[in-house]
Amino acid sequence: MNERPVRTVTSATIFVRLTLIATFIVLCMRLYALQIVSGATFQEQAVVNRLREIDLPAPRGVIYDRNGEILARNRPSFVIAVVPADLPTDDFTTAVDEQRIALERLLAVLRADTDPEMALHIAQGMFLHLGRFDFAAAFETAGIDLSYRLVNLESLQRTEDGREILVEKPMLIPDLSQPFPVAGLLALLERAVALETQGSSFKPVPVLELVDREQAFRVAEETYQLRGVRVLQKPVREYPYRELASHVLGFLGPIPQLAADDYTAQGYEDLNESVGLNGLEYTYQDVLRGKPGHKLIEVDILGRENRTIRTVQEPEPGLHLSLSLDIRLQEKMHKALARKVEETGAPHGVALAMNPRNGAMLGLVSLPSYDNNIFSEGLGDEYLALEVEDDTRRPLYNYAIGGLYPPGSTFKLVSATAALTEKVISPHTTIVDQGPLYLPNYFFPNDPTQAQEFVSWNHKLGIFHGPMTIVSAIGLSNDIFFYMIGGGFPNTMEGLGSERLAKWMRLFGYGELTGIDLPGEVAAFVPDDQWKRLTKAESWVTGDSYNTAIGQGDVLGTPMHVLVSTAAVANGGFVVKPQFVQEMVDAQNTLQWQHNPVIRERLPVDPYLLAYVQRGMWNAVNTASGTAVTSRVENVTVAGKTGTAEFCAYDPTIKDCIDRDDEGNLPFHAWYTAYAPYENPDIVVTVFVYAGGEGSATAIPVAQEILSAYFHELRP
Amino acid sequence: MFELFLIDRSLWRHFDKLLFLAVLSLCSIGIAMTYSATITTIDLADYWQRQLIFTILGAIALISTALFDYRHLELLAQPSYIGLLISLLAVYFFGEVKGGARRWLDLGITDMQPTEAGKFLLIVFFAWYLSRFQEHIRSLPYLLGAVILLAAPLGLVYIQPDLGMTITLAFISGTLILINGVRFAHILMGVAAGIAAWRVLRGTLQDYMVERIQIFLDPGSNPDAAFNVRQALISIGNGGWLGMGWGEGPQNQLHFLRVRHTDFIFSVIAEELGYVGAVLILLLLFFVVWRLVHIADLAQDQFGRLITLGVAALIFFQTVVNVGMNLAILPVTGMTLPFLSYGGSSLISMMVAVGLAQSVIMRHRKIDFQ
CATH class of the missing domain: 3.40.710.10 (DD-peptidase/beta-lactamase superfamily)
Structure with a gap:
């Protein structure tokens, strides 16, 4: 009785040692497969992970009068945006929706819950981004009532022979003067993110536009740990002479939905891009716009720029216009x-x-x-x-x-x-x-x-x-x-x-x-x-x-x-x-x-x-x-x-x-x-x-x- | 009891210096890799210093444990088993729920997870039980006794729920039972019982457990968890032969790799130190286990032998599960890599475990001891 256990013990430790060697070899082989055999593939994916090509907007041309007075210029401004790909995705193993929490936190930082004006501002921005249909649909799915107004929408349209005519079209649009609950804003953001994810999910979705420097810095600081939130610079068109020359200069606005196809055909990628909608801004849109460039940057997991690798294409600034107008x-x-x-x-x-x-x-x-x-x-x-x-x-x-x-x-x-x-x-x-x-x-x-x-x-x-x-x-x-x-x-x-x-x-x-x-x-x-x-x-x-x-x-x-x-x-x-x-x-x-x-x-x-x-x-x-x-x-x-x-x-x-x-x-x-x-x-x-x-x-x-x-x- | 702590110079003769050196090397690499993984995160920037302190504390704990005569633990075997059961029951009735699982006991100052210490308590208890009844273990009642004694804490851990820990405890205890010697017929019976048990237990698997297994089998089913695993693979693959260099791995430095200083430290190692570095570190880890098996062979009694093998099983299991998870050949379990992952309690408890083995080897010659 005394001998057998000893022998079992010995064979057991031999078995244990063999197991150890086998396991070690298996792990080393797996490592070899990952690091050496498919190393190149993974290295490529690591590059995709961290390198991103971003647009470098070209500064829009300035408009001068005959004496060199500036009639239209660009003022720096900020946009708070979320990048759908960088937002946390909902982990299904937990009951909570991580993406929603991130968006909720962003809204809280922006004080959309306490400041009705801010809520309105965001709702307006989202309306611009989403358009009438998705805006209303987001509220509907969230179960929030929305009131509407009827307007006659006038838009410039090109006829078959190339002339531009004003077309009137009656339309129901949401009344943007009503109060917007945070739940509604959240539904808007979620819809915007969901829509964007279908396309290029690295494209930022603007949440709040035209933020001043101070506010931008505050949000940047408070959202440092928030994945996917980005504070972007975006120039705003400024007309120092205001109503004096507005019929000549016109104004900018996001590409109208009715004309979206035209612009896409002309190579506009971002339908939220501001384009001239009237006046000289409209007539000379192409020359004023210039050509956006591209830059290769290294980003971290939060999508924040770590460093610039190189500029792929320099932006071509728009041309300045000199008018005969005095x-x-x-x-x-x-x-x-x-x-x-x-x-x-x-x-x-x-x-x-x-x-x-x-x-x-x-x-x-x-x-x-x-x-x-x-x-x-x-x-x-x-x-x-x-x-x-x-x-x-x-x-x-x-x-x-x-x-x-x-x-x-x-x-x-x-x-x-x-x-x-x-x-x-x-x-x-x-x-x-x-x-x-x-x-x-x-x-x-x-x-x-x-x-x-x-x-x-x-x-x-x-x-x-x-x-x-x-x-x-x-x-x-x-x-x-x-x-x-x-x-x-x-x-x-x-x-x-x-x-x-x-x-x-x-x-x-x-x-x-x-x-x-x-x-x-x-x-x-x-x-x-x-x-x-x-x-x-x-x-x-x-x-x-x-x-x-x-x-x-x-x-x-x-x-x-x-x-x-x-x-x-x-x-x-x-x-x-x-x-x-x-x-x-x-x-x-x-x-x-x-x-x-x-x-x-x-x-x-x-x-x-x-x-x-x-x-x-x-x-x-x-x-x-x-x-x-x-x-x-x-x-x-x-x-x-x-x-x-x-x-x-x-x-x-x-x-x-x-x-x-x-x-x-x-x-x-x-x-x-x-x-x-x-x-x-x-x-x-x-x-x-x-x-x-x-x-x-x-x-x-x-x-x-x-x-x-x-x-x-x-x-x- | 006083002489326990007296330092006998002759004891040190058998202190396994190679083992100690291997462990300290692993700890040092752990500190370096923690540094690399956390230095770019402001909140975690001092973690490498903490890990350094944990290592020093761990080394002290290791030596203190080595000085303590492991045979005195035989006296503690039964109380520790009862203590484990009581604390698990306490968790069951009064435990705190975190993240959907009831695993913690609120001790006022800090929350405690009894299963962390439970690993050691179970090793000591089974080492005692199996060595105490070694003569009888080939008869079914004693084996069944061991199985029943194991089933009680396992069941309590399983319903917390904590599948990972249940499997860990089952693996350690199972290894001890097998190594202690079991009849082949009994093994077959065990396998049959296991299959029967699986049929019953499968229905009780918690959603998250099923899901983790599913994700492992089909990574597309949960984008976020799959994201982590994918990023780990990309990090490892990105390392190539020699790695990107310490502190230079973009997957790590740009935080694409998550929980990189704990669960996924091995991916950091693979990315920054490459295939050569990763294999060398695996070699060190397996050397530690190998050395523990060697100590077990030299142990002067079955109790010491089983304790050492228990410790070896624990380190082996955690290493394989963690590395396997990093290499995407095993599901994600949240198990740390011994000596390398950041974390004080895990590091110190591992050092104590090695200390126990040292205690066994230092006293493997009766003559030296008397």
Whole structure:
């Protein structure tokens, strides 16, 4: 009995030793397999782990005015974001959701639970990031009620022929003024993270944008141990002159959902990238943006940058734009127009200034204006629509290029040039104003009661202008003269008629876009016989020619059209393309692009004849009886043309035009278009005040102030 | 009892200096690797200093234990078994729940996990039981007695639940029973009983246990746990032949590797010291176990022999389970790597265990002792 155990013991320890050796060999073999055989694979994975290519955003180009004043620049700002791949994933072996805890802690650090404003801010940011649909869906899955508002969403869309048109679309959007519970915010974050994880999960999801330096540092410190939380730098576009130049500069915003495909096709990777949505920021988006670069960095498990390995591709900064706009003149224009608009209670007004020789835009004011800085912090196109709706005056609308109005007497420049060139009249032809014109009825030419009465503005004041040539007729803005040259008179003279009026209207640029480098420009159809048959199922009559010749009836144009047609008279018959951006320079200040003035084929008009039209405009300002004597500027000869355009804003509820006066007369738009110096024009100015009444009373003082400032303050 | 602590110079003659040197080398490497694994984490930056202090304390504990005559432990065998049962029952009734398991006793000052000490108590108890009844152990009642005595604490640990510890205790005790000598027929019976028990116990496996096993079998099922294992593999593979250099392993330094100073210190070693370093350290660990088996062979009595083998089994088991987990050939259990993983209680208790073995070898010649 004593021996056997000893023998067992011995064999046992041999067995134990063999086990030890075997185990050791197994472990060494496994190590060999991992470290030597598949070493390369794992080394590759370690590289994937720690090396990451990140975007280096290119700084957006700065916009300068003609004197080098900064109109748009970039201010550093911070974004607090989470990187989905770096967030802790939910460990299923525990009841708690690790990812949710991390997000909850982040919200707590941001004080979203105690500060309702912060909660709102985050909700707005998430709305931008997620979009309408996912935003609502996140709340729904979290079981939190959300209230909605209905808006008409306006967006610029490209038509098939490449034009940009405004499209309206009704939409339900969440009411972002309601309080947001933390549970709701959490649901938003979780949804954003979940959506992002389907794509590239290293892309940061912004939680809170536009954080100032102090707040950014605090959050960075408090979230040091929070996996996946990142404080990123993001420049914000800043417009120092705020509402002064917002219609020119436009603003930035995240890529609109409706246009997302367009941008993706152009190579935009991040749909949250801020792009120009209006103004020059929109037109020159590609050059201003530059090209983002890439950098290879080493990150730790929390995704924090440890060190830069190398820059894969340097970002290419956007080009700087130099405008012909003079911000000082722009400011004068803004002030002068704003004062008048306020005085008259007009809903909106426009003031434009341009160099008539090359189309370089010196100023563009469309009132009401808006502070474009608010969009850097704003909520995207859908909430812009909301704001527009809340303000019936629609401040985002650029009336200078987007509003079509009857040009009234400013159109006489076109009719006069046409009549002279088409030899309807000679410069010396005299037409007598002896009171209203009675145009016999076409079917009952011998029945005076059927005749149609056409009056000139002066008849209401009991004044008859008597005999006039074209020069004095322009100076006096006599309508009888222009009725006659437009439509003629039976048995007396032959007028221009619909075809020739339409031809000259087109030659002066009406009926098509002026081509200014701003988005959202419109043009109306040129009314002629065919147009009238198609749209009104009526034939063109002499009365139509009468109305067309004085810029009423169906003639429509934007203030920009009036400006360009005035410039064509001023510069001796050249229709120019208005243009803001004159130069583009790169970050090294090297000139990359220069605008060549686009001047169309000269109008087929003898300069000798056009001089009579110019003289007519000179008369309006510089003779005692002229309509625009108040627009004189000391030491400078101004030439101008007023306009008082009757308009009908049809209201279907009263089945009539709104704002008729006691006698049933229609309201008027006030126009004034002028250039100076008469001898060698430097500047052409057009002022328009919607429902501003008499052009001479409302529009002239604004233009006079602009011209006077231009010649005496800005160019001493 | 006083003479227990008297230092007899002749005792030192048989003190296993190679074993001691191997253990101290492992501890030093542990300190260095703890440094590398924690120095980039501000909160843990002083851990290497703590580990150094634990090592010094452990060395003192080792020598003190070596001086203590292990044979006096025979007197403590029964009380320690009863004490273990009582503390496990106390845990069952009054224990604190942490992370879904009832394993801790609140002692006011600190929380205690009775199973940590339980490993040693069980080694001492089974060494006593098996050596005391060695003559009878070949008859079934005594073997069954051992199994029943083992089943009681095992059951209590299992329902805490703590599968890892249950298996550890079963492995140590099982090794002792087998090495002490069992009939082949009895082994077959045991296997049959084991299969029967598995059928019953399988239903009682806690969710987390099932899941851990599942993750081990299919790493895709839990991304987070699988993430840890994957990162460990990447770290090891990244090491190559000679490693990235101490303090230079990106997986370690950039914290892709988690619990890197405790459970996954072996991955840090493999990444920074490479295949050569990892094999050398494995060699040191197996040398320690080998040396303990050698001591067991020299032990003057069955009690000392079983104690030493128990200690060897413990170190072997923890090494294999931890390294196996790092190498993704065994499931993740949260078991530390002896002498190398950061942690005071685990290090000091391992040193005490080696001290016990030293106590056995120092007294393996009766003549020296008397």
